Amino acid sequence: MKEYVSEQLLQIINKLKKQQFIPEDIIPRFTVERTKDKSHGDFATNLALTLAKPAKANPRQIAEKIVSLLPQNGVIEKVEIAGPGFINFFLDESWLARQVSAALADPHLGVSRVKNPQTVVIDYSSPNLAKEMHVGHLRSTIIGDAVARTLDFLGHQVIRQNHVGDWGTQFGMLLALMEQLRHEGHEISMELADLENFYRQAKQKFDDSAEFATRSRQLVVELQSGNENCLALWQEFLTISLSHCQKIYDRLGVGLSPEAIYGESAYNNDLPLVVRDLEKTGLLIEDQGAKCVFLDEFKGQDDKPLPMIIQKNDGGYLYATTDLAALRYRQNQLKADRILYFVDVRQSHHFNHLFAVARKAGFLAATTEVQHMGFGTVMGDDGKPFKTRSGSVAKLADLIDEAENRARMLVAEKNPEMDAAELEEIGRVVGIASIKYADLAKNRSSDYLFSFDNMISFEGDTGPYMLYAYTRVASIFRKAEIDENSLSGEIILGEEIERELANLQIQFAEILSRVAERGTPHLLCAYLYDLASTFSSFYKNCPVLSAESEKSRNSRLQLCLLTARILKQGLELLGIGTLERM
Numbered sequence: 197m198k199e200y201v202s203e204q205l206l207q208i209i210n211k212l213k214k215q216q217f218i219p220e221d222i223i224p225r226f227t228v229e230r231t232k233d234k235s236h237g238d239f240a241t242n243l244a245l246t247l248a249k250p251a252k253a254n255p256r257q258i259a260e261k262i263v264s265l266l267p268q269n270g271v272i273e274k275v276e277i278a279g280p281g282f283i284n285f286f287l288d289e290s291w292l293a294r295q296v297s298a299a300l301a302d303p304h305l306g307v308s309r310v311k312n313p314q315t316v317v318i319d320y321s322s323p324n325l326a327k328e329m330h331v332g333h334l335r336s337t338i339i340g341d342a343v344a345r346t347l348d349f350l351g352h353q354v355i356r357q358n359h360v361g362d363w364g365t366q367f368g369m370l371l372a373l374m375e376q377l378r379h380e381g382h383e384i385s386m387e388l389a390d391l392e393n394f395y396r397q398a399k400q401k402f403d404d405s406a407e408f409a410t411r412s413r414q415l416v417v418e419l420q421s422g423n424e425n426c427l428a429l430w431q432e433f434l435t436i437s438l439s440h441c442q443k444i445y446d447r448l449g450v451g452l453s454p455e456a457i458y459g460e461s462a463y464n465n466d467l468p469l470v471v472r473d474l475e476k477t478g479l480l481i482e483d484q485g486a487k488c489v490f491l492d493e494f495k496g497q498d499d500k501p502l503p504m505i506i507q508k509n510d511g512g513y514l515y516a517t518t519d520l521a522a523l524r525y526r527q528n529q530l531k532a533d534r535i536l537y538f539v540d541v542r543q544s545h546h547f548n549h550l551f552a553v554a555r556k557a558g559f560l561a562a563t564t565e566v567q568h569m570g571f572g573t574v575m576g577d578d579g580k581p582f583k584t585r586s587g588s589v590a591k592l593a594d595l596i597d598e599a600e601n602r603a604r605m606l607v608a609e610k611n612p613e614m615d616a617a618e619l620e621e622i623g624r625v626v627g628i629a630s631i632k633y634a635d636l637a638k639n640r641s642s643d644y645l646f647s648f649d650n651m652i653s654f655e656g657d658t659g660p661y662m663l664y665a666y667t668r669v670a671s672i673f674r675k676a677e678i679d680e681n682s683l684s685g686e687i688i689l690g691e692e693i694e695r696e697l698a699n700l701q702i703q704f705a706e707i708l709s710r711v712a713e714r715g716t717p718h719l720l721c722a723y724l725y726d727l728a729s730t731f732s733s734f735y736k737n738c739p740v741l742s743a744e745s746e747k748s749r750n751s752r753l754q755l756c757l758l759t760a761r762i763l764k765q766g767l768e769l770l771g772i773g774t775l776e777r778m
């Protein structure tokens with residue numbers, strides 16, 4: 197809707213240019229905002245004010261001119277000029293009602309698919325495999341997944357890429373331990389069942405024994421140069437480590453499968469080619485034996501350009517080298533139009549540098565968009581990054597267990613008579629929803645405080661509240677035994693709150709395109725929360741089943757149904773499963 201108003205205004209700007217009312221070459225920076233106070237209409241624009249200078253005219257006069265050029269097509273009921281020259285738009289009520297009917301008749305809820313679908317590569321989750329997945333991997337995994345789902349829903353071609361760290365120096369250590377254990381007759385798969393402990397053992401030996409450390413270094417070199425024994429051990433490690441990750445994805449309901457895995461090791465053979473091609477561009481400079489790229493835009497404190505090290509003096513490659521190879525693969529093989537990286541904001545220097553070098557080197561088409569969708573840290577209540585009570589890094593598997601247990605207790609309190617099997621299932625859904633929603637609802641660029649008490653509660657803007665809001669709407673139909681598909685008749689928006697609810701309902705598409713553009717699922721959370729709260733007031737103030745006429749009852753039931761469908765679909769796009777009862 198906002199787009200509709202903006203579109204009309206852009207057409208008017210063109211007309212004004214043709215009429216030489218404003219110069220041809222200006223690009224007005226105007227806004228169209230939803231108004232908070234409905235007495236000022238549904239939207240307002242400052243366009244006339246921004247044109248005052250170029251048109252050399254009084255903004256109120258310009259506003260009148262703009263209003264006279266607006267098309268009469270039944271969408272806008274009336275416009276008013278306010279204050280120094282703002283224009284307020286009032287939506288036509290019957291148009292609004294028709295939009296609601298149309299959304300309800302559409303399985304896609306009135307959200308049209310984009311006209312020009314893009315191939316969007318999304319790099320998310322991407323854990324380093326040496327350890328088990330921990331709280332630091334939570335945000336990338338679930339924010340990336342929500343954005344992937346949204347882009348997919350809008351009709352883009354989404355390619356998920358799990359850029360796992362499966363090739364770094366720590367693998368030497370892990371292989372050395374595997375080798376030793378096997379030699380001593382231990383069953384490696386048993387030892388690896390607890391990856392965390394396994395990593396700790398390897399690290400301990402590495403620090404304590406010079407012999408072990410030497411062997412570890414040897415093994416990395418052998419692994420990276422293709423020694424079959426090393427590769428076989430490494431493969432064993434990988435299989436177990438990845439199955440741990442997959443278990444977490446499945447429990448969280450995250451749409452990552454083994455097909456999405458394309459980790460650092462996959463680029464091993466490309467690394468020399470990256471060096472060769474960078475050499476050809478003349479960007480590669482030898483500095484103390486290392487091959488580096490220096491760009492003037494990236495300077496250190498001493499005002500000298502910072503190096504991006506591509507190859508160390510011992511021949512080893514770095515994180516950035518692999519990322520350059522990955523970028524090229526995504527561009528050339530996956531044919532990406534857009535590449536999104538859901539990675540900790542603390543890596544923003546790395547990504548800015550990477551994108552700049554890739555552009556300079558011609559590894560990226562000019563039209564390809566690349567964006568680092570950085571996110572903040574999950575904090576504990578001591579103001580430091582979240583840890584377990586014992587002070588160790590919180591494993592995701594343990595966090596999920598705890599959330600599910602707590603959610604089960606919360607639900608049991610509400611429903612003492614519920615049988616164990618149902619409680620188990622509901623506890624699982626509510627637990628996962630709690631963790632995911634708490635994270636997704638925060639602006640991704642800021643840090644947030646992890647608190648089970650706050651997230652596992654029916655009070656406030658929480659996962660359980662959203663699930664409950666959905667079941668409440670859905671249960672209207674079940675309790676009254678109304679077939680959802682039998683509803684028909686006109687939508688009547690007699691009450692202010694009905695109008696407000698309808699107005700929100702038709703904003704779904706607008707919100708989704710913003711989430712897709714900016715990679716910000718918190719906008720969808722805020723919208724759904726708003727929808728659920730507005731629905732609550734509507735339900736309190738407007739009798740539905742006992743409405744005074746059949747017509748009004750039918751109209752209100754349709755408003756309920758569209759609310760339920762948007763809530764369910766919206767939560768699904770966030771990766772949150774719903775329950776029909778709880």
Ligand code: ARG
Nearest residue numbers: 319322323324359361519539
């Ligand atoms: N494995 C890296 C880490 O844990 C994140 C990788 C993100 N993706 C990328 N293409 N660099 O920090």
